[in-house]
Amino acid sequence: MTVTNHTLSHFQKVREFTMELVEPLCTEDYVVQASPDVSPPKWHMAHTTWFFETFILKKYKDKYEDFHPDYHYLFNSYYETVGSFYPRPQRGLLSRPTVLDIQTYREHVDRQMIELLETAEGEELRHIGELVELGLHHERQHQELLLTDIKYNFSINPLQPVYDQQRKEEKALLQPKTDFHEIEGGLVEIGHDEKGFSFDNERPVHKVWLEPYCLASHPVTNGEFLEFIEDGGYEKPEYWLSDGWSVVKEASWHAPLYWEKENETWYSFTLSGKREIAWDEPVCHVSFYEADAFARWAGKRLPTEAEWEHAMKTEAVTGNFAEERIFHPVAAPPRDTRFSQAFGDVWEWTGSPYASYPGHRPLEGSLGEYNAKFMSNQLVLRGGSCVSAADHIRLTYRNFFHPEKRWQFSGFRLAEGVEQS
Amino acid sequence: MTVTNHTLSHFQKVREFTMELVEPLCTEDYVVQASPDVSPPKWHMAHTTWFFETFILKKYKDKYEDFHPDYHYLFNSYYETVGSFYPRPQRGLLSRPTVLDIQTYREHVDRQMIELLETAEGEELRHIGELVELGLHHERQHQELLLTDIKYNFSINPLQPVYDQQRKEEKALLQPKTDFHEIEGGLVEIGHDEKGFSFDNERPVHKVWLEPYCLASHPVTNGEFLEFIEDGGYEKPEYWLSDGWSVVKEASWHAPLYWEKENETWYSFTLSGKREIAWDEPVCHVSFYEADAFARWAGKRLPTEAEWEHAMKTEAVTGNFAEERIFHPVAAPPRDTRFSQAFGDVWEWTGSPYASYPGHRPLEGSLGEYNAKFMSNQLVLRGGSCVSAADHIRLTYRNFFHPEKRWQFSGFRLAEGVEQS
Amino acid sequence: MTVTNHTLSHFQKVREFTMELVEPLCTEDYVVQASPDVSPPKWHMAHTTWFFETFILKKYKDKYEDFHPDYHYLFNSYYETVGSFYPRPQRGLLSRPTVLDIQTYREHVDRQMIELLETAEGEELRHIGELVELGLHHERQHQELLLTDIKYNFSINPLQPVYDQQRKEEKALLQPKTDFHEIEGGLVEIGHDEKGFSFDNERPVHKVWLEPYCLASHPVTNGEFLEFIEDGGYEKPEYWLSDGWSVVKEASWHAPLYWEKENETWYSFTLSGKREIAWDEPVCHVSFYEADAFARWAGKRLPTEAEWEHAMKTEAVTGNFAEERIFHPVAAPPRDTRFSQAFGDVWEWTGSPYASYPGHRPLEGSLGEYNAKFMSNQLVLRGGSCVSAADHIRLTYRNFFHPEKRWQFSGFRLAEGVEQS
C-alpha cells in the first residue's frame, strides 16, 4: 500500500516536472530538430509517455487500447523488437501530432497509469512498481535531453532565443587551486549492490585491480581549457587520438561547442542566452576527444570509470542539479571534501569504453535493448550534470556517449599514475 | 490617382489571399520543411513581406527602419547582391521568429506600404507602382509554393493530415478522346508585347521559325500514364534520357509522386487527403524526365515552348485555378475549343531548356537576379495550374524547374512532327 | 571494291593512331582513373574495340564468338539495351585484364574486322561500311578522351609526369586585336546535309531565325581571362548563373582548371608538364559557367550554336589539331579570314543547351543510345580542339558536356546583339 502511495506520488512528481520544463517554450519550439542528435521537445513528451503505454499499460491494464494507432510507430525510439519506428533524423519534419495532441496523450496515459496503480495488487503490483520506477528514470533521462536539445536548437538560431531569463547570477568565486589526491588502489569493488534502483548496466558489484593513482580535486575549468586553446591545442595533432584529429579537421573545431570569440572576448551560448565566459566554471560541452587531448597536453590522463567510482565513494551525491534551475555549471564552492563537484555541474568523461561488467545480465525481453546494445564505440561519463535531476544520479550511474558528441553538459577531471619506486 | 487606387486594392487583395491560404494550418504546420525543395509556410509569409520591405520601403519610404535587424538575413531567399542569407535547406530548423512575430511583421509592412502608396506622387509613384506589381506577382508565385509545399510536408507525415476537407467533388466525366491538331508553323512571333505586366524573361517579342507540327487537344491523363507504368515504362531504359534513368534507379521511382498502390488499387495524396486516383484527370506531379519518357514510349515528343505558345494564342486564359479552391487537377470539361486545359489544372512541361530570349534584358540592379541567373539546367513549363492564381497566368508566362523536380503540379501535353511529303 | 579499300585503310590508320597515342605511357599509367569523369587508358583501348565486336562482328561475322565472356560486361560503356555494364566510377579499380591482354584483344578484333571487310559484299558490305565509319568516328572521340584523361590523371600526381616532352615551342606572337564582326542573320539553315559522314544529332538541315549579331574574331585569351580573375570575377556572384555560383563555392574555383599561382607567377599543367602561362593563347579548361560568367562580366554573351555555325560557314576546317602533336592551344597566327581559330585549338562553348534538331531521328536499335539520351543538362560546344583528329571535325559537329565540366580542352568566343534603331 505504501509502495503504491510512494510510486504514485513519484510518478506524478516526475511527470509534472517534464511539463514544467517545457513551460517556457512557444508552440513552434516544440517542433524543430536542429541536428540528428537532438529530438523535438514534443517528441520527448510523447516518447516518455509511449514508454509507459507500451511496457506497462498494454501488458497489465485490462482491455487497454492504444491511444492512437500510429503513435506506436511514431514514438518508439529504437526498440527493434517491439516493432519498426519512424526514422530518428526526420523527427523534425512532422508538424502533427500537435503539441496539444501530445498533451492529451500524456493526460490519457497518466490517468490510465494512476488507475492501474490504484487497482493492481500483490506480485503484479510489485512488478508494475519496478517498471514504473524504470519508466520514471527513463523520463528523467529525457528531461535532461529536453534541456540539452532545447539548448542546441536555440543555439543555431540567429535570433538566439532565451530559454530561462531568470537564471540566478552566481557570484564570482575564487576557484581553489586544483590538487591531485593520491589513492592507494588495490583490489577494489565497484558496481551497484541492488539496494534501491539501478540500471542493469551498473550491476553486478565486481572486483577490479587498481594501481595507485592520483585524481584531481576539481574538474578542469574554462580558464584552464583556454590555456590549451591559446597554446595551439586545436592545431597540434600530437595531442589527439587519430579519429579525434579527423573530426577536428572536418568539423573545424577550435573551441568547445557554444564558444565564440568576438572582438577578443569569448562568449558562450547558455540556456539564459549568450554570456561572457566565466573562467572559474568547469569547462563544458567538450567531446571525449577534446578531454583526452587536453589531458595529453597537460601531461595527465583521464581516470578510468573504476578509478572515478572508487575515489568518489566518500563524496555525498549533492551538487548543482536541475532542481537548482541554473541549468549551467557554476564555479566550485569552497568546501572541505577531497573532491569538488563530483556530482552535478558537468558529466565527467572517463577513459573507459562503455562495456558490460563481468556477470552482467541485460533486462529480459525488449527492455534488454535499453542499455546493452549500445556497448560499442561509446565512452562512460560519470557524476551527472546541472541538467540532471538530483534523484536520478548515483555513485554507480554510467552515462555513455560517442566520443565526438558535445551537446551534452560534458566536462572532465584529470588523473595520473603514481611513479613507483 | 486611379493608378494608386487600383494598386492599393490589388495589394490588399493579394496580401490577404496569402493569409487565407494559411488559415487551415495549425501553428506547428508553419514550421516544418520536409525537403530542401520546400520552405516552411511561415518562411513564405515572411519572405514575400521582406521583398516589399527591401525593394520598396527601404528605397522609397522616408526614414524607414528595418522591422527587425536579423530579418534581412533570415528572409532573403537568394539575392546575393543585397547580402548574405540563411541557408535554404535549414529553414525548417528555426522555431523563431514565431508565426505571431511574422504576422506582426506582415501587418507592419502592409501599413507602411499603404502609407507610401497613399503619399507618393508622380514619377516616383509610377516606379513604386511597377515594383509593387512585381512584388505582388512574386507573392502570387509564393502562394502557389505555399500550397505545393504544404502538400509535400503533409504527404510525408504518417498521419496524412488534410489541408482542406471541403474539396468540391468533381463529377466523373467522360474524357473526350485526345486529338492531335495540326498547326502550320512558319516564321511566327512569341513573347510578351509589354502591354500589361510581364516578367523580364518573357520579353521581347521575337521571331521563331516553326516547322509544321501537331499538338494534343488534352494533357496526358492518369489513365494514359497508367498504361505506360503497366507496360514497364519505369523499368525500360530505352525510353529515358540518361540523366533521368539515373534518377529513376537512385530514387526508385515507379510512379508519379504521391501515387501509391495498395491491394491493387492506386491512391494519390492530395490536399484533401489520400484518395483513389481518377483516371480522367490530367496526370500530375511528374518530372520532365517522366514526361519525356512517356512521350518517347508513345512515339511522340514534348512541344517546344514556342510551339506551345503559338498554338495557345487563340485559347482564353481561363480554367481550374486556385480561386476554385479545388487545389487538384480535374477531368477536362467538354468544350468547343481546339485545346482543352491549356491554362490551369497542371503546368505543362515543354521540351525547351530555360534560356533567355534574343535581345532579353534582365531587370536592373539586384532584381536582375529574379530570373536570369536560373537559366541553366531547367526546363520551361507553361499554362499555370490548379494552385496558380488566375490573375497571375498569361499566355507568355514561363515557369521553370530542374528536370527531376516533381513536387509542383506538373503534367504535360504531347506533340509530334508532321510527315513531310 | 574501292569502298572496301578506302574503309580498310581508314580502319587501319585510325586504329593505329590509338596505339601511337598510348605509346609514351608506362604500364602503370594505363590503369588509373583519377576522377569519375575520366577512364583508364586501357579501358578506352578496350571499349573502342568492343564497339566493333558488338555492333559489327557479332552481327555480320559468321560464327563469331566473343573474344572473352566477361569483356562485354567490362567494356560496354553505357548501352543499356545491349546489357548491363561495369560501373563507370570503378573502372580504375581493375588491374585485370592487363594492358597486354587488351592489346591481344585489339589485334584479334582487328584481324577479324579486316577479314570481314575483305569478304563481305553488296548491300551487307555497304551497311558494314557505314558501321565501320561510325566506329572509327567513335574511336576518334575516344582518342581525344585518351589525351584529356591522361592529362587529368597526370595533373593530380605530385610527381607531375610529362606525357610528351617534345612539344614544339610556339613562338610568342603578337595576338591581333579582337574584333566583333557583324552578321546579318535572318532565316538561315544549319545542320548537316548528309553528304559524307555525320552523327545523327547534326541532322537534318533546318531553318532557324537569327537576329543580327556580332561574333568575336578570336576566342578569349588567357590574358583576357586573367583580367576577369584580377577583377574579382570568381568572388562576385552577380556574374554567375545560380547553379554555377554553387559550384564555384563548393569546389573553391578561382581560376581555370590546371592553373596555379606560385610566387606571383601563373603556371598551367600541360601534356608537356607544368609551364608558365602564355597570355596570347586561347583560355582553355574552363566550364560553361566560367565562360558564361566571363561574358556577363565583359558585357557580352556566348553565341548560340546556330549563330556560331552560320558565321563559320565560310571558314576552312583547318587548324591546330591532334596531328600537330602540340596537344595544347596556341596563340592565333596572323591570317586573313574573319574568324581565327574557328577549328582546332579549343572547343568553344555556346549558349545552346544540347537538344535535338526539329525532325531529328536517332539511329535505330541500340545505337540510338549513342547521342539522343544525353539531350538534357548539357551545352553544345563547337569547332574541335588541339586534341581532336582533323578528319573528325566538321562545321556541323556538335560536342556536348555538362556545364560544370572543365577537363576537356574547352574555351569560348564572345558574341553580342546588334543595337536596333
Next chain:
Amino acid sequence: MTVTNHTLSHFQKVREFTMELVEPLCTEDYVVQASPDVSPPKWHMAHTTWFFETFILKKYKDKYEDFHPDYHYLFNSYYETVGSFYPRPQRGLLSRPTVLDIQTYREHVDRQMIELLETAEGEELRHIGELVELGLHHERQHQELLLTDIKYNFSINPLQPVYDQQRKEEKALLQPKTDFHEIEGGLVEIGHDEKGFSFDNERPVHKVWLEPYCLASHPVTNGEFLEFIEDGGYEKPEYWLSDGWSVVKEASWHAPLYWEKENETWYSFTLSGKREIAWDEPVCHVSFYEADAFARWAGKRLPTEAEWEHAMKTEAVTGNFAEERIFHPVAAPPRDTRFSQAFGDVWEWTGSPYASYPGHRPLEGSLGEYNAKFMSNQLVLRGGSCVSAADHIRLTYRNFFHPEKRWQFSGFRLAEGVEQS
C-alpha cells in the same frame, strides 16, 4: 658484432620476403586500391622503405640525402609530426612512381641500411638495432596487409584473378567437437615482460582480476556460422549491437565477406580463387559486430583480451602462418593441447576495446604515433593469422581494428562465465 650479424641477416630475410610476396603480381596489380581500407601493393613496398629512410637513415647516416624529394610526402602513412602526407583514399590514383622506381628505391635504401649497420658502433649501434627491429616488425605488418589487400583487390574484379595457384589441398578432417575449458581466474598478470621485442602497447606487465570463465577449445567454424545464417541471424536485430545493426542494414550484409551463394552452394573467394566453402575451417573475414552477434545468438560471449592471454599462456606459438604459403585458414588438426589454433589461421576478435595498459608509455617522438593514437573505437584481436609471419606473433601481441572491418583474416572464439553457486 653478433648483434649486427643477427640484425643484418634478419633485415635481409624480412626485406626479401616482401619481394617474394609480390612476385606473382602483374605490373597492373601493383597500382590499384579497391577500397579506402586497402593500399596499392607498390605503396606498401615504398612505405616500409620510407620507414627505414625516415626513422633511421636520415638520423644516423652521415650526409644521407632523400632518395627523392617527393617520396616523404607520398609514402608517409599517418605520422602527422613528421610532415604532411598524401591522402590515403587516393593512393590508387597515382601511376607514378612506377613499380620499377619503387624497386630501385628499395634497393637504394637497403644498400644504405646495410652500410650503416656495418659501420655503426656502440650505443648508437644498439639504438639503431632497436629501430631496425621495429622497422622489420612494421614491415611484417605490411606483409600481412599486402596479402589482405591483394585479396580484396582481386575479389572485386569480375575476372576473379588468382594470386597463388599452388595452394596445398588440405585434407578434409573430422573437426573435433568444441569443448569449453574452465579457467579459474583470480588476480593474474598479462602484458609483455620486455624480454625480446614487443610493441609499446603490449607493455607493461600488469595485474588484472578475472572471474572464473570458460574458453572454447576451437575457433568458431564455417559450419557453425552457417547455422547462425540459416537461423536468420542477419535479419534479427536482437542479436546485434545497435551500431552493428546499422551497418548490417546499410551494407546489406548477409554472410561473411567473400561468401557468395550460387545455386544453393556457398563459395568463398580466396587467394587461390573462388572455392566451395569447407565447413570445418574456422570462419574468417567477419567483423567484430558479426562475432559479437553470433556469440549472443549462441548464448555465449567473446572473451576479454586478458582472458584470452591468460588462457593461452600454455600454448606454443605455432600454427598455420604465412610461411606455410596456404594463405587460408585450415581445419583444426587433431592435437593434444587444450586450445587449438590459438595462433595462426585467424585473428580472434576479443570483446576488449583497444586501450592503453596501466602505466603504458608510448614511444618517444614521432614513433609515439605508432600505436597510441589509435586507442579509440577499435577492438583487440589476438593470435595472428594464416597471413602473419610466424616470427611476428607473440602471446601478448595486440592487433586492433574498427568493429565493422572485415577484410582482415579475422575470426573468433567463444567464452562464457561460470555459474557461481
